[in-house]
Amino acid sequence: MTPSDKPCRLVVCRGCCCGTRKKRPGVDHEGQLRRLSEVHDHKGRDIPVRVSECLDICFQANVVVVHPSSQGRARGGRPVWFGEMTEERLIEELDDWIFEGGPGVAPIPESLEIHVTSKDAKKPKKAKKAKKEKKAKKSAEAPAGPLPAKQRPAKKERKKKSKKA
């Protein structure tokens, strides 16, 4: 293997959330890592796997990054980040894709497309509409009584009103 003929590489996150039962229960995390360590390409080369610390997109656990082979990189392939890789079938798809060449060589399978993410992915915020509805519901449920301090007229104004009356 020449330096210009390197296979794809895998980075498998196993930080604070990825690979933990607390974050992703019901997943055989050890089995997944073992399975990823057995991946090889169509030339029969083992795909090196590096286990990494947290990659900072924990809401997408389990995160796996596929780095292109030398050939893939020469063709413009760049590392592809995948999130929520919790199902066995996804690992199988990933294996097949790498076998076919991975980034820059083979198109990403449709089933993996929706799992493509990036290191800059932002955790989705709760919809504003839902927040507004919650606030409206809360104020509708509020018991009738004295106005909250913020909504009450100032003390001076109250005195003026009472003198006029």
Ligand code: FES
């Ligand atoms: S533990 Fe994997 S992204 Fe944080």
